[in-house]
Amino acid sequence: MTALDLNSPVAVVGSGTMGQGIAQVALVAGHPVRLYDAAPGRAGQAAAEIVARLDRLVEKGRLAAADRDAARGRLEAVGTLSELAGCGLVVEAVLERLDVKQQLFRDLEEVVGEDCLLATNTSSLSVTAIGGALRLPGRFVGLHFFNPAPLMPLVEVVSGSATDAGAAGRALETVRGWGKTPVACADQPGFVVNRIARPFYAEAFELYETRAADPATVDAVLRESGGFRMGAFELTDLIGQDVNEAVTRSVWESFFQDVRFRPSLAQRRLVESGRLGRKSGHGWYPYAEGAERPEPHTAGPEEAPGHVILLGDLGPAADVVELIREAGIDLRIEDEGFAAEEEKGRLVLPGGGTLVLADGETVGEYGPDLVSFDLALDYRAATRIALAASPVTSPDTLAEAVGLFQALGKKVSVVGDVPGMIVARTVARIIDLAFDAVARGVAGEEDIDTAMRLGVNYPLGPFEWSRRLGDDWAYGVLDAVHEREPSGRCAPSLALLRHAFTAAK
16 A cells, blocks of 8 residues: 655644644645634644744754755645645544534535545544544544654554545555554554553552552652653643543543543542643642642661572562672572462561562452562662552561662652552553453554554553563453452453463463
8 A cells, every 4th residue: 555645735624733733744744735724814823833843943953944945835724625625635633522523524525536535633532433424434544643743653543444444554654654653453442542541540540549659659650660751640740631531531431431441530620620730730740830849758768688588489570689689688599398389479588577579469468577569660770669568567577678679779669558559550451451452453462562652652562561571460460459359440351361371371
């Protein structure tokens, strides 16, 4: 399948932030671009804003002046839809209302030729439903750009139920020709990124609502241990609490209120209070000039234990063993009487207390005098580790656990005793939704990994994470969490169960 010829004009309908960004991408790629907005004079203003951004790129040395001049000559603001006749592609970026989009495309179909690709940039509405208003729905696709469109590399190319394979292929190659990374996906709620990213926010909000940890601590653990670029609370403040909550609610309602996608009451209250994040000056965090940002909980200094006994295999936390050796702490391996297939790997501290890697159980279930430590993307690179203790854990054992990780060069946050802690349960749920998406034909594994790395800057794609942690790791965590929180929200999918048990044979 070939991309749209560069001589073929591209039209963008809607001149807001996304419309301008998409127009700039097509313009810089070499297409003539026609920009239309229903508000009189708005398209002309938007065209001037695009040119101003191109000027800034020239000033920064990112665009040649000659290329800027050529692009400016290819950009045209138009006042009527009829002036879009002859375009090879029309991309819509207007109000997120189904009726508005449907009427727009009905009107466009009366103007453009039958070989013109029609595309919507919707992030939350059904591509199939929008295209259902068309006489020729086979040429209709979703082109979901991410904001800011000129900078973000990912574009989800969404096929509705009636989209022709040829139209989807042509759209995909056109986007690739524009220097973007397209991923092909089916028209299901949230597409790829907004579907699979829901647990990143949901688990953080759940931890806050159950008072397991405050926002600053959760964010710090997700960043400094989980390897995420931003924590869930600070990221939703950046996105806008109203925008993030609306996407969550849209996905939830589109899945007929599936509990796995349930919105957060705490976030709803934040939106109702007008605390929308950075744009309103306050969200989870304050942003007024001079406002002090809350600090994450960080344990005070403790002495490092003189020795540690290793029993069994720490699995995904095996690097902790090497870090203990490198820190000069006496590591003793005593596996005698340890049933590796039945018992969890653990570290025994000098006072007799034990440390285990978080799974889906609570700390108190393991027995008395125990501390759990959270999953890390890379224990060597992590700068913070979360610990959880039970009500019967002795203060001395907790102090020894804190001192151990501090001796390894880590800050320590002590959080509430919740199944799966912070990073482990979040990563497990992301992996689960990824397997479920593949099983339901949303997208392939490679495309999903690409989408999550490029669309939301995850340090690893879900399938990369699964391979690194072990084929049955995510299932084991979620199965245990679900047993303790039987709402169905964390219940592992059938696809994840099949993967875990197939891999075990």
